[in-house]
Amino acid sequence: MSEDITKPDPKPEIEDARIPVYIMGKRYDVPPSLTIMKAMEWAGYVLVRGVGCRGGFCGACATAYRLQGDPKLYFGLACQTVVEPGMYLAQIPFFPAQRASYRIEDLAPQAATLFSLYPEVLRCLGCGACTKACPQELDVRDYMAAAMRGDIAAVAQKSFDCIMCGMCAARCPAEEAQYNIGILARRLYGRYLAPRSEHLERRVDEIIEGIFNADIETLMAADEAELRRRYNARDIEK
Numbered sequence: 001m002s003e004d005i006t007k008p009d010p011k012p013e014i015e016d017a018r019i020p021v022y023i024m025g026k027r028y029d030v031p032p033s034l035t036i037m038k039a040m041e042w043a044g045y046v047l048v049r050g051v052g053c054r055g056g057f058c059g060a061c062a063t064a065y066r067l068q069g070d071p072k073l074y075f076g077l078a079c080q081t082v083v084e085p086g087m088y089l090a091q092i093p094f095f096p097a098q099r100a101s102y103r104i105e106d107l108a109p110q111a112a113t114l115f116s117l118y119p120e121v122l123r124c125l126g127c128g129a130c131t132k133a134c135p136q137e138l139d140v141r142d143y144m145a146a147a148m149r150g151d152i153a154a155v156a157q158k159s160f161d162c163i164m165c166g167m168c169a170a171r172c173p174a175e176e177a178q179y180n181i182g183i184l185a186r187r188l189y190g191r192y193l194a195p196r197s198e199h200l201e202r203r204v205d206e207i208i209e210g211i212f213n214a215d216i217e218t219l220m221a222a223d224e225a226e227l228r229r230r231y232n233a234r235d236i237e238k
Protein backbone atom coordinates (compact mmCIF):
# COMPACT_ATOMS: atom_id res chain seq x y z
CA MET A 1 0.00 0.00 0.00
CA SER A 2 1.38 3.41 -0.91
CA GLU A 3 1.91 5.98 1.85
CA ASP A 4 -0.73 8.72 2.29
CA ILE A 5 1.37 11.81 1.65
CA THR A 6 -1.55 14.20 2.28
CA LYS A 7 -1.69 13.24 5.98
CA PRO A 8 0.63 15.45 8.05
CA ASP A 9 3.07 13.72 10.36
CA PRO A 10 2.43 15.20 13.87
CA LYS A 11 5.98 14.60 15.08
CA PRO A 12 7.74 17.34 13.10
CA GLU A 13 5.11 19.83 14.33
CA ILE A 14 6.08 19.15 17.96
CA GLU A 15 9.74 19.24 17.06
CA ASP A 16 9.24 22.52 15.19
CA ALA A 17 7.46 24.27 18.09
CA ARG A 18 9.20 27.45 19.17
CA ILE A 19 8.71 29.94 21.97
CA PRO A 20 10.08 33.49 22.19
CA VAL A 21 12.78 34.32 24.76
CA TYR A 22 14.83 37.50 25.02
CA ILE A 23 18.59 37.13 25.42
CA MET A 24 20.49 40.37 26.02
CA GLY A 25 17.30 42.12 24.92
CA LYS A 26 17.07 40.36 21.57
CA ARG A 27 14.23 38.01 20.70
CA TYR A 28 14.96 34.44 19.72
CA ASP A 29 12.40 31.73 19.00
CA VAL A 30 13.71 28.56 20.62
CA PRO A 31 12.49 24.99 21.19
CA PRO A 32 10.47 24.90 24.44
CA SER A 33 12.22 21.83 25.84
CA LEU A 34 15.61 23.50 26.21
CA THR A 35 17.24 24.81 29.35
CA ILE A 36 18.17 28.48 29.28
CA MET A 37 21.79 27.49 28.67
CA LYS A 38 20.94 25.25 25.74
CA ALA A 39 18.58 27.88 24.34
CA MET A 40 21.40 30.42 24.36
CA GLU A 41 23.65 28.01 22.52
CA TRP A 42 20.83 27.10 20.16
CA ALA A 43 20.50 30.84 19.44
CA GLY A 44 24.18 30.98 18.51
CA TYR A 45 25.87 32.21 21.68
CA VAL A 46 29.21 30.59 22.45
CA LEU A 47 29.38 30.50 26.23
CA VAL A 48 32.81 31.24 27.63
CA ARG A 49 31.74 32.82 30.92
CA GLY A 50 28.60 31.84 32.80
CA VAL A 51 29.05 28.13 32.22
CA GLY A 52 30.90 25.44 34.09
CA CYS A 53 29.63 22.05 35.23
CA ARG A 54 26.29 22.13 33.33
CA GLY A 55 24.92 20.02 36.18
CA GLY A 56 23.73 22.52 38.82
CA PHE A 57 26.82 22.37 41.03
CA CYS A 58 29.31 25.10 40.14
CA GLY A 59 27.14 28.22 40.38
CA ALA A 60 28.63 29.79 37.23
CA CYS A 61 25.36 30.15 35.33
CA ALA A 62 23.25 32.33 37.64
CA THR A 63 20.48 33.96 35.66
CA ALA A 64 17.90 36.59 36.52
CA TYR A 65 14.73 36.72 34.45
CA ARG A 66 11.32 38.21 34.15
CA LEU A 67 8.29 36.85 32.37
CA GLN A 68 6.36 39.11 30.06
CA GLY A 69 3.60 40.96 31.94
CA ASP A 70 4.84 39.78 35.35
CA PRO A 71 6.73 42.37 37.45
CA LYS A 72 8.33 39.70 39.65
CA LEU A 73 12.04 39.03 39.24
CA TYR A 74 12.94 35.34 39.09
CA PHE A 75 16.29 33.64 39.57
CA GLY A 76 17.60 30.31 38.37
CA LEU A 77 20.55 28.38 37.09
CA ALA A 78 20.74 28.52 33.29
CA CYS A 79 21.81 24.88 33.10
CA GLN A 80 18.83 23.68 35.17
CA THR A 81 15.95 26.00 34.30
CA VAL A 82 13.79 25.23 31.28
CA VAL A 83 12.80 28.19 29.10
CA GLU A 84 9.30 29.65 29.31
CA PRO A 85 7.53 31.81 26.74
CA GLY A 86 8.40 35.50 27.07
CA MET A 87 11.41 35.14 29.35
CA TYR A 88 13.68 38.18 29.52
CA LEU A 89 17.07 36.78 30.53
CA ALA A 90 20.18 38.30 32.09
CA GLN A 91 23.22 36.21 32.87
CA ILE A 92 25.19 37.08 36.01
CA PRO A 93 28.31 34.94 35.73
CA PHE A 94 30.24 36.87 38.36
CA PHE A 95 29.33 39.23 41.15
CA PRO A 96 32.07 41.43 42.66
CA ALA A 97 31.39 40.67 46.32
CA GLN A 98 33.81 41.33 49.16
CA ARG A 99 36.12 38.35 49.80
CA ALA A 100 38.50 38.29 52.76
CA SER A 101 41.95 36.69 52.49
CA TYR A 102 43.06 34.44 55.34
CA ARG A 103 44.97 31.32 56.25
CA ILE A 104 42.53 28.99 57.96
CA GLU A 105 45.39 27.71 60.17
CA ASP A 106 45.72 31.19 61.68
CA LEU A 107 42.06 31.59 62.60
CA ALA A 108 40.07 30.66 65.68
CA PRO A 109 36.54 29.24 65.32
CA GLN A 110 34.91 32.16 67.08
CA ALA A 111 32.33 34.81 66.37
CA ALA A 112 35.10 37.43 66.53
CA THR A 113 36.72 35.80 63.48
CA LEU A 114 33.56 36.24 61.40
CA PHE A 115 33.14 39.82 62.58
CA SER A 116 36.75 40.86 62.00
CA LEU A 117 36.98 39.36 58.49
CA TYR A 118 33.44 40.41 57.53
CA PRO A 119 32.37 43.34 59.77
CA GLU A 120 29.42 43.92 57.42
CA VAL A 121 27.79 40.77 58.84
CA LEU A 122 26.33 42.96 61.55
CA ARG A 123 24.70 45.27 59.01
CA CYS A 124 22.18 42.63 57.83
CA LEU A 125 18.68 44.13 57.81
CA GLY A 126 16.85 40.81 57.82
CA CYS A 127 14.97 41.81 54.66
CA GLY A 128 15.07 38.36 53.05
CA ALA A 129 15.94 39.55 49.54
CA CYS A 130 18.81 37.06 49.57
CA THR A 131 16.52 34.14 50.37
CA LYS A 132 14.17 35.10 47.52
CA ALA A 133 17.11 35.20 45.09
CA CYS A 134 18.71 31.88 45.97
CA PRO A 135 18.34 29.31 43.17
CA GLN A 136 19.28 26.61 45.69
CA GLU A 137 16.29 27.61 47.81
CA LEU A 138 18.49 28.17 50.82
CA ASP A 139 17.21 30.37 53.61
CA VAL A 140 20.11 32.79 53.26
CA ARG A 141 18.58 35.31 55.67
CA ASP A 142 18.48 32.56 58.27
CA TYR A 143 22.16 31.62 57.90
CA MET A 144 23.05 35.31 57.98
CA ALA A 145 21.09 35.62 61.23
CA ALA A 146 23.18 32.72 62.57
CA ALA A 147 26.32 34.57 61.43
CA MET A 148 25.19 37.64 63.40
CA ARG A 149 24.88 35.42 66.47
CA GLY A 150 28.38 34.08 65.77
CA ASP A 151 27.00 30.54 65.51
CA ILE A 152 29.58 29.08 63.14
CA ALA A 153 28.18 25.54 63.21
CA ALA A 154 24.70 26.77 62.26
CA VAL A 155 26.03 28.92 59.39
CA ALA A 156 28.04 25.95 58.12
CA GLN A 157 25.07 23.62 58.27
CA LYS A 158 22.46 26.03 56.85
CA SER A 159 24.71 27.20 53.98
CA PHE A 160 25.97 23.72 53.13
CA ASP A 161 24.29 23.54 49.70
CA CYS A 162 25.49 26.98 48.59
CA ILE A 163 27.04 26.87 45.12
CA MET A 164 28.56 30.36 45.30
CA CYS A 165 26.47 31.78 42.45
CA GLY A 166 26.39 35.29 43.93
CA MET A 167 22.68 35.99 43.45
CA CYS A 168 22.13 36.72 47.13
CA ALA A 169 24.92 39.31 47.18
CA ALA A 170 23.57 40.90 44.01
CA ARG A 171 20.25 41.62 45.77
CA CYS A 172 21.50 42.60 49.23
CA PRO A 173 20.83 46.21 50.32
CA ALA A 174 23.44 45.83 53.09
CA GLU A 175 26.18 44.77 50.64
CA GLU A 176 26.81 41.47 52.34
CA ALA A 177 28.92 38.74 50.74
CA GLN A 178 26.72 35.96 52.11
CA TYR A 179 28.34 33.10 50.26
CA ASN A 180 31.87 34.11 51.26
CA ILE A 181 30.74 34.35 54.87
CA GLY A 182 29.12 30.92 54.50
CA ILE A 183 32.27 29.29 53.14
CA LEU A 184 34.39 30.84 55.90
CA ALA A 185 32.02 29.27 58.45
CA ARG A 186 32.17 25.90 56.69
CA ARG A 187 35.96 26.00 56.64
CA LEU A 188 36.14 26.91 60.34
CA TYR A 189 33.62 24.20 61.15
CA GLY A 190 35.42 21.57 59.09
CA ARG A 191 38.83 22.35 60.53
CA TYR A 192 38.02 23.03 64.17
CA LEU A 193 34.50 22.10 65.19
CA ALA A 194 33.32 19.00 63.33
CA PRO A 195 33.68 15.83 65.41
CA ARG A 196 36.86 13.97 64.47
CA SER A 197 36.40 10.63 62.82
CA GLU A 198 38.42 8.31 65.09
CA HIS A 199 37.75 5.20 63.03
CA LEU A 200 39.04 7.00 59.93
CA GLU A 201 42.25 7.99 61.73
CA ARG A 202 42.67 4.38 62.92
CA ARG A 203 42.16 3.08 59.38
CA VAL A 204 44.71 5.55 57.94
CA ASP A 205 47.25 4.31 60.53
CA GLU A 206 46.50 0.71 59.51
CA ILE A 207 47.07 1.55 55.84
CA ILE A 208 50.36 3.26 56.66
CA GLU A 209 51.42 0.19 58.68
CA GLY A 210 50.84 -1.94 55.56
CA ILE A 211 48.10 -4.16 57.00
CA PHE A 212 46.26 -4.15 53.65
CA ASN A 213 49.25 -4.49 51.31
CA ALA A 214 48.68 -8.19 50.61
CA ASP A 215 44.97 -7.59 49.84
CA ILE A 216 45.82 -4.73 47.50
CA GLU A 217 48.33 -6.89 45.65
CA THR A 218 45.72 -9.65 45.26
CA LEU A 219 43.29 -7.14 43.80
CA MET A 220 45.93 -5.70 41.45
CA ALA A 221 46.59 -9.21 40.11
CA ALA A 222 42.89 -10.15 39.71
CA ASP A 223 41.26 -10.30 36.27
CA GLU A 224 38.05 -8.45 35.41
CA ALA A 225 35.76 -11.42 36.13
CA GLU A 226 37.22 -11.83 39.60
CA LEU A 227 36.91 -8.09 40.28
CA ARG A 228 33.26 -8.20 39.19
CA ARG A 229 32.61 -11.24 41.40
CA ARG A 230 34.12 -9.52 44.41
CA TYR A 231 32.29 -6.28 43.67
CA ASN A 232 28.91 -8.02 43.49
CA ALA A 233 29.62 -9.97 46.68
CA ARG A 234 30.76 -6.93 48.69
CA ASP A 235 29.14 -5.95 51.98
CA ILE A 236 26.67 -3.15 51.36
CA GLU A 237 26.04 -0.83 54.27
CA LYS A 238 22.33 -0.62 55.16
Ligand code: SF4
Nearest residue numbers: 124125127128130172
Ligand atom coordinates in the same frame (compact mmCIF):
# COMPACT_ATOMS: atom_id res chain seq x y z
S1 SF4 B 1 19.54 40.54 51.55
FE1 SF4 B 1 21.24 41.25 52.84
S2 SF4 B 1 20.28 42.56 54.38
FE2 SF4 B 1 18.62 41.34 53.46
S3 SF4 B 1 18.44 39.53 54.83
FE3 SF4 B 1 19.85 38.99 53.17
S4 SF4 B 1 21.90 39.44 53.98
FE4 SF4 B 1 20.43 40.51 55.29
Ligand code: SF4
Nearest residue numbers: 134162163165166168
Ligand atom coordinates in the same frame (compact mmCIF):
# COMPACT_ATOMS: atom_id res chain seq x y z
S1 SF4 C 1 23.39 31.34 49.14
FE1 SF4 C 1 23.78 32.92 47.61
S2 SF4 C 1 25.61 32.27 46.51
FE2 SF4 C 1 24.82 30.49 47.65
S3 SF4 C 1 23.52 29.44 46.16
FE3 SF4 C 1 22.18 30.80 47.32
S4 SF4 C 1 22.13 32.71 46.13
FE4 SF4 C 1 23.85 31.48 45.35
Ligand code: FES
Nearest residue numbers: 052053054059079
Ligand atom coordinates in the same frame (compact mmCIF):
# COMPACT_ATOMS: atom_id res chain seq x y z
S1 FES D 1 26.89 25.43 34.72
FE1 FES D 1 27.43 24.85 36.77
S2 FES D 1 25.61 25.30 37.90
FE2 FES D 1 25.05 25.70 35.83
